Amino acid sequence: MGQSPDSWVQLEIVQGHPWTVSLAVFSAVMFLWHSKTYWSLSHIPGPFLARLTNLPRLLWVLSNRAHDIHVNLHRRYGNIVRFGPNMVSVSDPAEIANIYRYSKPWPKSDFYHALLMKPDGKPIPGIFGTQDEEIHRALKKPVAGAYSMSTLVKFEPYVDTTMGVFSDELRARFAGSNDGRAACDLGQWLQMFAFDVIGELTFSKRLGFLESGNDVNGVMAGIWKMFQETALVTQMPWIDNLWTNNPVRRYFRGRGASPGAAFAMARVKERRELLAKGRNDWDRDTRDFLSLFLEIESKEKALPPYALAAWASSNITAGSDTTAILLRALFHYLLSNPPTLARLRAEIDAADLPEKVPWKRAKAELPYLDACVKEATRMHPPFGLPYERVVPGPAPAVVCGKTLQPGTVVGMSAWVVGRNRALFGADADEWRPERWVGVDEKTLREMEGASMAFGAGHRTCMGKHIAHLEIYKIVPTLLKQFDFELLSPGGSGWTVQNRWFVMQQGLMVRLKDRMTAAPIDK
Ligand code: HEM
Numbered sequence: 001m002g003q004s005p006d007s008w009v010q011l012e013i014v015q016g017h018p019w020t021v022s023l024a025v026f027s028a029v030m031f032l033w034h035s036k037t038y039w040s041l042s043h044i045p046g047p048f049l050a051r052l053t054n055l056p057r058l059l060w061v062l063s064n065r066a067h068d069i070h071v072n073l074h075r076r077y078g079n080i081v082r083f084g085p086n087m088v089s090v091s092d093p094a095e096i097a098n099i100y101r102y103s104k105p106w107p108k109s110d111f112y113h114a115l116l117m118k119p120d121g122k123p124i125p126g127i128f129g130t131q132d133e134e135i136h137r138a139l140k141k142p143v144a145g146a147y148s149m150s151t152l153v154k155f156e157p158y159v160d161t162t163m164g165v166f167s168d169e170l171r172a173r174f175a176g177s178n179d180g181r182a183a184c185d186l187g188q189w190l191q192m193f194a195f196d197v198i199g200e201l202t203f204s205k206r207l208g209f210l211e212s213g214n215d216v217n218g219v220m221a222g223i224w225k226m227f228q229e230t231a232l233v234t235q236m237p238w239i240d241n242l243w244t245n246n247p248v249r250r251y252f253r254g255r256g257a258s259p260g261a262a263f264a265m266a267r268v269k270e271r272r273e274l275l276a277k278g279r280n281d282w283d284r285d286t287r288d289f290l291s292l293f294l295e296i297e298s299k300e301k302a303l304p305p306y307a308l309a310a311w312a313s314s315n316i317t318a319g320s321d322t323t324a325i326l327l328r329a330l331f332h333y334l335l336s337n338p339p340t341l342a343r344l345r346a347e348i349d350a351a352d353l354p355e356k357v358p359w360k361r362a363k364a365e366l367p368y369l370d371a372c373v374k375e376a377t378r379m380h381p382p383f384g385l386p387y388e389r390v391v392p393g394p395a396p397a398v399v400c401g402k403t404l405q406p407g408t409v410v411g412m413s414a415w416v417v418g419r420n421r422a423l424f425g426a427d428a429d430e431w432r433p434e435r436w437v438g439v440d441e442k443t444l445r446e447m448e449g450a451s452m453a454f455g456a457g458h459r460t461c462m463g464k465h466i467a468h469l470e471i472y473k474i475v476p477t478l479l480k481q482f483d484f485e486l487l488s489p490g491g492s493g494w495t496v497q498n499r500w501f502v503m504q505q506g507l508m509v510r511l512k513d514r515m516t517a518a519p520i521d522k
Contacts, residue, residue, distance in 0.1 A: 386411025
């Protein structure tokens with residue numbers, strides 16, 4: 001059969017412009033792919049633009065207020081809301097066990113790929129970020145026991161040492177005499193405390209923040225900068241290769257590890273040298289995490305080569321800022337709400353505790369402290385974006401009564417669940433620790449079950465006990481020793497920026513040493 005002149009023209013275009021054709025084919029494929037996801041989630045309500053592109057999600061993060069925006073979207077559209085062409089957010093606490101399972105867990109989404117360290121462009125798996133369940137099992141199983149509460153209470157003396165340094169530094173720098181007493185950025189000091197505790201627990205070596213009063217080697221600033229950039233990428237993970245992991249950009253920015261990981265690896269190197277000189281870590285009375293990790297490494301033959309680096313650096317990056325954010329939230333709410341502060345202080349004073357409050361006594365004798373910690377955790381979870389999972393298939397899943405096809409990304413945010421008015425009442429946006437006191441057992445269990453600040457299910461936080469060990473000890477210890485006066489009452493100067501970490505600034509106070517009872521100058 002002969003071909004028409006039109007067909008010849010088209011054939012010439014195809015042969016002469018391969019790029020044009022490739023582009024046309026690529027666009028057609030993208031259109032078909034998008035139209036599939038467009039229709040498969042067309043039954044989920046949400047902002048119109050979110051049906052077509054992830055750009056709104058990225059802009060919400062760019063605004064630093066994604067947590068508030070997410071809460072408002074759920075109040076407007078209901079329990080399940082479309083956040084992107086292939087992503088839905090869920091707010092109903094009853095769905096937590098469905099999405100975050102212990103057996104046959106739904107895998108983490110590409111959100112987490114963006115969080116992996118890639119010093120040479122190739123991602124290094126970590127316990128927190130890996131999407132591969134086999135790797136996760138290989139990394140987590142050998143060390144899980146080290147994070148249990150029974151092991152951790154043996155670490156209490158390390159927390160005590162750092163608490164002692166913290167109080168001494170605060171006293172010397174800010175609570176000396178009334179004249180010219182300096183304003184204290186309590187938020188910054190709580191962060192330095194949290195980093196130094198983790199350094200002490202992991203390596204028997206503080207990072208040196210408290211003694212120097214500074215962010216040594218820019219570790220804290222470096223981690224925050226990394227989160228500021230990476231949080232944007234998590235919303236559109238394909239940007240990772242174009243921007244974050246771009247070889248040209250890496251060339252100019254340098255390829256070294258993050259400051260937190262660099263500190264961790266330097267400590268590992270030091271310890272290996274000591275072991276090579278004959279120190280036997282396994283028989284020491286006081287064992288830090290590193291000695292446990294090294295012992296496991298020496299015994300487990302099938303470990304991936306990056307295991308020690310993954311364990312040591314995840315303690316610093318996953319465990320320091322998170323605890324600091326929660327401590328900061330707790331002090332912010334207490335100092336901005338004097339009646340709750342007065343009630344807590346009365347409880348602490350009545351308990352007649354030693355200067356460095358022991359963990360067991362804090363847990364047993366300070367129920368109002370427990371309520372305040374729970375309320376701060378609900379009001380200000382340190383992670384402020386949904387924890388994303390993927391519907392695994394082969395069958396579709398049902399979430400909030402809606403069918404979701406395999407491959408759909410589903411997430412729940414601790415901020416959204418914590419502000420659920422059906423569960424926490426009309427005043428869910430307000431600080432009221434009393435909501436945790438004297439409630440019936442069933443309601444209490446429901447409220448506690450809805451706390452997602454530490455995640456849920458199989459990938460829940462491994463360091464929760466460490467964070468609680470620190471918080472339940474340092475809060476009563478500081479309140480026993482010092483009076484705090486908020487320098488910007490009413491919350492002016494307090495800012496909150498959500499870049500996955502929901503970071504705060506502006507907790508400026510003046511201190512009075514309660515032991516010497518000098519009055520605060522107004
Ligand atoms: C207030 C303090 C903390 C908060 C709010 C917190 C929160 C979380 C959350 C939400 C997850 C799960 C994220 C997800 O599903 O995507 C997580 C995982 C994890 N956290 Fe924490 N964390 C805290 C402290 C710590 C500490 C002190 C450590 C260690 C020293 C730690 C180590 C880890 C690790 C290793 C994982 C990964 C667990 C896994 O995937 O199996 N965290 N954390």
